[in-house]
Amino acid sequence: MKSSLALPIDMQKRPLIHRRFWNSDPRRRFTSNTLAMVSLCWLFAVLAAVIVGPWFSVDPNVADVTARLKPPGADFILGTDQLGRDMLARVLAGGRVSLLVAVMATAVSLTIGVFLGVVSGYRGGFLDDAITRVFDVLLSFPTLLLGIIVMAAFGGSLFTVIAATSIATVPMVGRLARAGTIGIRPREYIQGVIALGIPTSRILLRHVLPNIIVPVLVLSTGNMGRLALAEAGLSYVGAGIQPPDASWGNMIAEGQPYLQYAWWVPVIPGTVLTLVTLAFSFVGDGLRDAFDVRELVVQGDGT
Amino acid sequence: MEPDRLAFEDVTITYTPRTRPVAAVRHVTLAVEVGRTLGIVGESGSGKSTIGLAAIRLLPAGTQVMGRITLGDTDVLRLPEQEMRAIRGRRIGMVFQDSLAALNPVFSIHSQFVQTIRQHHPGMGRSEASRQAGEMLEELDIPRDRLHSFPHELSGGMRQRIMIATALAPGPSFLIADESTSDLDTISQRRILDLLLRVQKSRGLGLIVVSHDLGVIHHVSEQVAVLYRGDLVEFGPTREVLANPRHEYTKGLVRVSRKQRTESGLLYTLPSRASADPARPVVP
Amino acid sequence: MSAAPDRAMAQEPAPLLRVENIVKRYRRSGAQREDFFALRGIDLTVNHGEVLALVGGSGSGKSTLGRIMVRLIDPTAGRIWFKGADVTRIRGAALRAYRRQVGVVFQNPYSSLNPRMTVGDALAEPLSVWNVVPRGEIAAEVARLLESVALPAHYAARLPHALSGGERQRVAIARALSTRPQFLVADEAVSSLDVSAAAEIINLIITRRAELGFTVLFVTHDLSVAKVLADRVAIMHRGEIVEEGPPDRIFAAPAHEYTRLLLGSHLALPSEPLVDTRTQ
DSSP states (O other): OOOSOOSHHHHHHHHHHHHHHHHSHHHHHHHTOHHHHHHHHHHHHHHHHHHHHHHHSOOTTOOOGGGTTOOSSSSSTTOBOTTOOBHHHHHHHHHHHHHHHHHHHHHHHHHHHHHHHHHHHHHOHHHHHHHHHHHHHHHHSOHHHHHHHHHHHHOSSHHHHHHHHHHHHHHHHHHHHHHHHHHHTTSHHHHHHHHTTOOHHHHIIIIIHHHHHHHHHHHHHHHHHHHHHHHHHHHHTTSSSOTTSOOHHHHHHHHGGGTTTOTHHHHHHHHHHHHHHHHHHHHHHHHHHHHSSOTTSOOOOOO | OOOOEEEEEEEEEEEOOSSOOEEEEEEEEEEEETTOEEEEEOOTTSSHHHHHHHHTTOSOTTOEEEEEEEETTEEGGGSOHHHHTTTBTTTEEEEOSOHHHHSOTTSOHHHHHHHHHHHHSTTOOHHHHHHHHHHHHHHTTOOGGGTTOOGGGSOHHHHHHHHHHHHHTTOOSEEEEESTTTTSOHHHHHHHHHHHHHHHHHHTOEEEEEESOHHHHHHHOSEEEEEETTEEEEEEEHHHHHHSOOSHHHHHHHHHHTTOBOTTSSBOOOOOGGGSOTTSOOOO | OOOHHHHHHSOSOOEEEEEEEEEEEEOOOSSSOOOEEEEEEEEEEEETTOEEEEEEOTTSSHHHHHHHHTTSSOOSEEEEEETTEEOSSOOHHHHHHHHHHEEEEOSOTTTSSOTTSOHHHHHHHHHHHTTSSOGGGHHHHHHHHHHHTTOOGGGGGOOGGGSOHHHHHHHHHHHHHHTOOSEEEEESTTTTSOHHHHHHHHHHHHHHHHHHOOEEEEEESOHHHHHHHOSEEEEEETTEEEEEEOHHHHHHSOOSHHHHHHHHHOOOOTTOOSSOOOOO
């Protein structure tokens, strides 16, 4: 942020904000929420594993027909699949894809959704009506169906998976951002800066955005699990990441026939996916509960 | 027997925020009888609202109340919560400042009001409750055509009337009005206060009016308690106290309320908080 | 200060802002409801250098009129003239430039400052947007602004929630005056404050005005505030101005029934007559 004050006030401010966050009640409430904290640690562990892991594991796409469907054990920690590929390496590689999709789609939908939501909520009128209608239409499609349509049109690749899942999430983010903006638009602190002749772009960036972003971020965190799931869903039905590249979704799909006698092939990616999705939800819920009372917005000092 | 006196004896109330305990009210002793009116005046942070909330035990959890608050012979502070419910609302009614927050936005005035009456008179039929509701709303000059409105459709003054009617529905002997007219304009404020006085007389209520406005206090209350940062600095007959204030703070408050000017032509003001005693933290 | 003798000496008052036949209509949804007229054809002139008190009850349209004057709300019909120029329909850069010349202070001190912006940043923003002072002097100017409203300089690092209602209102005034406007609308600026904090804010307006010489529209429901501050009073009721004149005349001999009702409803301490008995 380009601050107008590159001066003493600014220098005092940075550590202050950091300390304020650490001393704030939402932070306290969140860290005392065991489920959310365990989930957060698990997510960080998974994230670290999928980032670092593939450098140390074998090539996930190298098949070894002599070592097909080996159960988890000393040679292969998580066993091997129907083509004799190392499951651990594939889970890690697939996780990269799933989490990359979740993170990228969240970033994309946040950027686009917040922009559209804030602008339409602030401007109102025809633009607002138009954007709201588009959101309504997009929301009326199930995420998976929307994804399949996009994949059918543009083909399956990492990029299109991200695009498809983002499109489904933009309206959720956008609606929340719009609602927040409409809620604070008539507030006197917004009217006050309008009355000072501050340019609209600056009002949106410095006055509206910081005051509506918390619930949006909370929603997006909870949504990341759903995005990972959506990627898996698309890959599962064959519209997402294409084999031989690994993704938790296509691993489950490919492993499904072997459920009876080599359970680990579909169950391991399925379990990891479930745990990651749940963890995102728990963290999201924890954040929601922690921020529910808007601590930084003090209501008044009634006696 | 109906209790006829609400008394605070040496009441000290301490909030315990994360950092350190803060005394909101210190050693306050005052009382109001049925049929009488008491005004509690003070600025924000004086603890004036805390006293009213303590009487119906609605202070936030973790608040410590020492001393005695008695309703007739009953020590309110020592009652189990179960028995407190028979007092809160039924013996001591409360009207707050923010009527929009206190009324349920999704029900009409009428249905909320009937609900309140039936809650306090179990076994009463709907039509009987509805009839009583009509009577009470009439008593408070609420036009019948407003009955089926929703809270947000009414003016602030009208909502305050509804709040008063709701508080009176269970037939309390005492009513606490906490800044209940502060958000209203001059004319509605006057009307609501006069209405409160009328009901107080006709029902023989003990009325406690909490306000920061000496004009309001002077208009409604026979006795006044002046609170300054949790201390009761003066308590006595309103006319006497305001005509001959003894404590420096009361003197200042009277001068400020009269909009007296200093030699420089500016309005008289009280010493600001910043320069006041730092050992006395302001109640949050 | 609003001393009456000055006014007697002053020549023909020069209009600073004038509204002509301002109508504000709100469309009502629902079947049989007709539209609601917040303002029904208001004509009002605010003269250079005066304090005009706009007094009325809630729903009288007084705040709407104040906001229309600074173009926060668009009127349904009518015209706004500022220093001889029609500003009713200006947009974009011209509108922003107009807003720089006018300031607003609102009623609720708890919602009038961005809760996530420090006092210093809030004050610095208009300074840097309008280049009121060179970039390097902004911090010093922020300190000066704080000082001008009797707040210590270290408040610059604070967030609004660490301030009392009166202190926030001071910050709001300092900010509204930071662009050195010629016209200030104070919209119920003291109504939510304790009596002493309100008196401090009124004093602040008196002293800042003596120094900077801006014109004030003081929107209030409280006649006693109008009495101590105003050179001229306009009484509003149901979207119309029912009476207009010098405070002494209005308080001593109210012409309109509504004004009489207002005066009669005012709750005062015994020796605080509303009719001006100020001793010199």
